[in-house]
Amino acid sequence: MKDIRKPLFGIGGALLALAAVGTLTVGATLSLFSASESSSASDFATGTVAVGLGDSPSVTCNVTELSPGDSSVGASSGSQSLSTCTYEVNYTGSLPAWLSVDVDINSTGTNLFTASSTGLQFAVKAGQTSIIDGVNYKNLSGANTPITSGTTVDHILLNSTPVQGPNSRTFTIDYVLPLLASNALQGGSTSIELTFNAVQSANQPIGSCVVGRQCNTITWS
Amino acid sequence: MKPWRLLLNLGLFAGLASSTITVTETSSLFAANATLSTQSFTGATFTPKVAPVVTPTLTARTIELTWSPVTSARAVNYLVTRTGPNGNPAEVCTGQSAPTLVHGLIRCTDTSALPGVSYTYSEQPFLNIVGSLPWSRPPSSPSTQITAPRLSYVGTGPDVSSTGAPISVPYPTDVQHGDLLLFIAICGTNKAPATPAGWTTLVSRGIGGSSNAYLYIAWQVANGSAEPAFDPRSNGSGASARIINYGKFQAALADPVVATTSPASGSTRATTTFTPSPDVVTTQTEAVVISIVALSSANSPTVTTARGFTQRISANLYPGAGTLALGVADALVLTAGSTSSSPTWSQSGTAKAWLYATIAFH
Numbered sequence: 302m303k304d305i306r307k308p309l310f311g312i313g314g315a316l317l318a319l320a321a322v323g324t325l326t327v328g329a330t331l332s333l334f335s336a337s338e339s340s341s342a343s344d345f346a347t348g349t350v351a352v353g354l355g356d357s358p359s360v361t362c363n364v365t366e367l368s369p370g371d372s373s374v375g376a377s378s379g380s381q382s383l384s385t386c387t388y389e390v391n392y393t394g395s396l397p398a399w400l401s402v403d404v405d406i407n408s409t410g411t412n413l414f415t416a417s418s419t420g421l422q423f424a425v426k427a428g429q430t431s432i433i434d435g436v437n438y439k440n441l442s443g444a445n446t447p448i449t450s451g452t453t454v455d456h457i458l459l460n461s462t463p464v465q466g467p468n469s470r471t472f473t474i475d476y477v478l479p480l481l482a483s484n485a486l487q488g489g490s491t492s493i494e495l496t497f498n499a500v501q502s503a504n505q506p507i508g509s510c511v512v513g514r515q516c517n518t519i520t521w522s
Numbered sequence: 523m524k525p526w527r528l529l530l531n532l533g534l535f536a537g538l539a540s541s542t543i544t545v546t547e548t549s550s551l552f553a554a555n556a557t558l559s560t561q562s563f564t565g566a567t568f569t570p571k572v573a574p575v576v577t578p579t580l581t582a583r584t585i586e587l588t589w590s591p592v593t594s595a596r597a598v599n600y601l602v603t604r605t606g607p608n609g610n611p612a613e614v615c616t617g618q619s620a621p622t623l624v625h626g627l628i629r630c631t632d633t634s635a636l637p638g639v640s641y642t643y644s645e646q647p648f649l650n651i652v653g654s655l656p657w658s659r660p661p662s663s664p665s666t667q668i669t670a671p672r673l674s675y676v677g678t679g680p681d682v683s684s685t686g687a688p689i690s691v692p693y694p695t696d697v698q699h700g701d702l703l704l705f706i707a708i709c710g711t712n713k714a715p716a717t718p719a720g721w722t723t724l725v726s727r728g729i730g731g732s733s734n735a736y737l738y739i740a741w742q743v744a745n746g747s748a749e750p751a752f753d754p755r756s757n758g759s760g761a762s763a764r765i766i767n768y769g770k771f772q773a774a775l776a777d778p779v780v781a782t783t784s785p786a787s788g789s790t791r792a793t794t795t796f797t798p799s800p801d802v803v804t805t806q807t808e809a810v811v812i813s814i815v816a817l818s819s820a821n822s823p824t825v826t827t828a829r830g831f832t833q834r835i836s837a838n839l840y841p842g843a844g845t846l847a848l849g850v851a852d853a854l855v856l857t858a859g860s861t862s863s864s865p866t867w868s869q870s871g872t873a874k875a876w877l878y879a880t881i882a883f884h
Contacts, residue, residue: 350552362561366595369654386561396552403555413565421563474561480654487657488567494560500553522553 348396352499355389355469362386362474367413367421372477376424379477386474390497397463397503399519400470401456403496404433406448411489416447419482421491424475430513432457432472439514446515450491456498458516463502470497498522566595566657568647573662576602576643578632582676582769583698585632585641585668587615591623592647592659599650602630604641605664611644621645637672637771638808638856671854672808673702673778673883675834676769678850683841686757690749691718694767701744702768702778702883707752708816709736710844711759718750724780725814725879729789733875735818735846736761737787741883743777760841766834766850768810768883781809781858781884792873795826798864798880804855806884811862815849816877817869823849827866830854855882 362373364383372379373386392400404425406414413421416436425433432438437445438454448454459470472495478486500521510516574590592598600621603611615621615630622629628645635641643665648658679694691705704724707715712728713736721740728736736756744767754761770778782802790796798813813831815823820838825831828851835850847869855862864880 348552350554352554352556354556354558359559361559362563364562365564366566367563368566368594368596368649368651369657370651388558390556390558394552394554411565413563472558476563478563478565480651482565482657483655484657486565489565490563492560492562494557496555496557498553498555501551505551520551522551522555 348394348501350394350396350398350499350501351392351466352497353391353393355391355471357389357471359389360384360387364476367478369478369482370480373475375473375475376477379479388472388495390470390472391466392464392468392470392499393466394499395465396501397465398499399463399502399505399507400459400468401498401516401521402427402432402459402472403453403455403498404438404448404457405453405494405496406450406491407494408450408489408491411486412450413478413486413489413491414450415486416450419479420486422477422479423493425493425495426473427459427470430459432513441509441515441517443511443514454515456516456519456521458510458512458514461507461512566649568592568594568598568659571659573645573647573659575662576645576665578641578643578665578668580668580670580674582674583771585635585670586629587632587643588627588629589645589662591626591628594649596649596651598647600628601646601648601661603644603646603661604632604635605644606639606641614643635670637670637775640667640669642667669856670771671810672771672775673768673810674771674854675832675852676701676767678766678835679764681762681764681837681839682752683760683762683839684752684754685760685842686754688751688753691752691763691765692749693765696769697744697767698769698773699744699746700770700773700775700777702770703742703744704766704768704812705740705742705750705763706766706814706848706850707738707754707761707763708839708846708848709738709754709756709759709761710734710818710841710846711756712736713756713759714738715755715761715763716753718752720747721750724785724881725787727787727789727877727879729875729877731875733792733818735816735877737814737816737877737879739814739879739881758843760843760846762839762841762846762848778883779806780882781806782882785879785881787879789878790876792875794873795866795868796876796878797827797866798878801861801864802880802882803861804858804882807856807858809855809858809882809884810852811855811880811882812850812852813864814879814881815867817847817874818844819847819871819874820845821847821869821871821874823847823867823869825849825851825865826868829863829865831865
C-alpha cells in the first residue's frame with residue numbers, strides 16, 4: 302500500500318503546487334480541484350514625483366530699454382544696478398529623484414543674444430551651480446558649448462545623489478549687455494525660460510553625468 | 523524526467539514569465555516638470571526713430587541750430603555736422619557750444635562757420651556711454667542751406683538828442699572789437715553837426731525849406747574808444763544821434779571796410795514813397811548794403827518794397843524842438859560788382875522831403 306500511495310500522493314501534490322503558482326492558467330483547466338480563500342486586504346500606494354514653486358516670491362524680469370553696459374546686481378561687470386531674476390522651485394515628491402533644468406533662449410526679431418561676447422550675457426545659477434555662463438553651457442563631457450537661440454538646452458543636472466522632497470532650489474538669472482554691444486542690437490529683444498525637471502532615480506543610475514552639465518543619459522520623462 | 527516534475531517545472535516557468543511581463547508594464551518612470559515664467563529683455567530705442575532735421579538760423583556772429591529732442595533710456599547726445607561746398611562734413615557744436623535743451627528744443631551754435639559760404643547741417647543722436655560702441659540713429663536729413671553774412675546788424679544804441687549842447691552818444695550793447703559802427707545824426711535844421719573825434723564822415727547832406735533837415739553819417743571800426751561827443755552845432759534846433767552796430771561774423775575776420783566806390787546820398791522832394799537812386803555797386807564780396815533815410819517829421823519811414831532789404835529801424839524822433847524820423851534797412855550782397863536794387867520807402871502823414879544815403883561795407 303505504501304508503495305502504491307506514495308506515487309499517487311506525489312502527483313496530487315505536484316498538481317496542487319502548480320495550482321498555487323498559476324491560479325488563472327492552471328486553475329481554469331483543473332476546475333474540479335480548485336479552492337479559494339480570501340486573504341485580508343492589502344493596500345498599495347505609489348510614490349510621487351512632483352515639482353512646484355517654492356515659498357519665496359519670484360522676481361520675474363521684464364527689462365526694457367537695456368543700454369550697453371547695463372547689468373543686474375549679481376553680474377560680474379556693467380552697471381550692476383538692475384534686478385536679478387530669481388525663482389525658488391521645490392521638489393515635493395516622495396521618491397528619490399534626479400533634478401535638472403532646461404534653458405530656452407529665444408527671440409522674435411532682432412536678438413539681443415548673439416551667442417558671442419558682444420551680445421546679451423547670462424549667468425544662470427541654481428544655488429552655486431552654474432547652469433549658463435555668458436553664452437555657454439557645459440555638455441556631458443564638460444566642454445563649454447555655445448547656446449543656440451531657439452534651441453532648448455535640456456537637462457542640466459542639479460544633483461549628484463538622489464533627493465527626496467521637500468527639496469527647494471533657487472535659480473538666479475543675472476545678465477549684462479556688454480559695452481561693446483553693437484548698434485545693430487538697438488531695440489532687440491530676448492527671452493529666457495527655465496523648465497525644472499524631476500524624475501525618479503530608482504532604476505536610473507547617474508552614469509557619467511555631472512552636476513552642472515547636460516545629462517541626457519538619464520531618461521527624464 | 524518524471525511527468526510531475528515536468529509539470530512542476532512548466533508551472534514555475536509560467537509563473538516567472540508572468541512576473542517578467544508585469545515588471546515591464548510598471549517600469550515607466552515617474553517624472554514631473556514645471557516651466558517657470560519667462561524673463562524678457564529689450565534693448566534701448568530712440569524716440570522718434572528718425573533724427574529730426576536741423577533748423578539753422580543766422581544771428582549776428584553765429585549760426586544757431588535747433589531741432590526737436592530725441593529721447594532714450596539714457597541721456598541722448600548729438601553729433602552735429604556742417605557740410606560745405608566741398609561735401610565733407612565737419613563736426614560743430616562741440617565744447618562750450620555743445621547742444622543743450624532749451625525751451626523744449628535742442629540748441630547749439632556753430633561758431634566756426636565762414637561768412638559767404640553756404641552750409642547744410644545734420645545731427646545724429648547717440649547714447650554717450652563711456653567705453654561703448656555708441657548706439658545711434660542715422661543722421662538727420664540735411665537742413666536747408668544757409669549762408670552767413672560777413673557783417674550783419676546787431677543792434678542800435680539809444681537815441682540821444684540835444685537842442686544845442688554837445689552830448690555823448692552811447693555805444694550799443696554787445697559791441698566787439700572790429701565791429702562796424704555807424705554814427706547817424708539827424709538835425710532839424712540844414713546844418714552839419716561836428717564830426718566826432720576818431721570817426722570818418724561818410725555822408726553829410728542837408729535840405730532847406732519846409733523839409734529843413736540834415737543827415738550826417740560817420741563810421742569807425744570798434745576799437746574800445748570812449749563814447750563819441752555829438753555837437754549838433756545847431757542851437758535851438760533839435761538834433762538826434764545814435765550809433766548802430768554791424769557785427770563781424772567771426773572775430774578773426776579782417777576789419778570792415780567800405781565796399782563801394784560811390785556811396786549814394788542826396789535829397790529828394792516830398793513824396794509819400796521813395797526809392798533811393800542810384801543803386802550802389804559793391805566792390806567786395808559778402809557786402810552789406812545799408813539804406814538810410816531821414817525826414818524832418820515823425821512820419822515813420824517804412825520799407826514797402828524790400829528787394830531783399832530787411833528794415834532795422836523805423837524811428838520817430840522828438841529831440842526837444844520839432845520832430846524827425848529815421849529809417850534803416852540792409853541787404854546782403856554776396857558778389858562783388860553787383861548792383862543792389864534799393865528798397866522803396868514810404869512815409870506817413872504829410873510828406874516831407876527825403877534825405878537818404880546808400881552805403882556798402884565788407
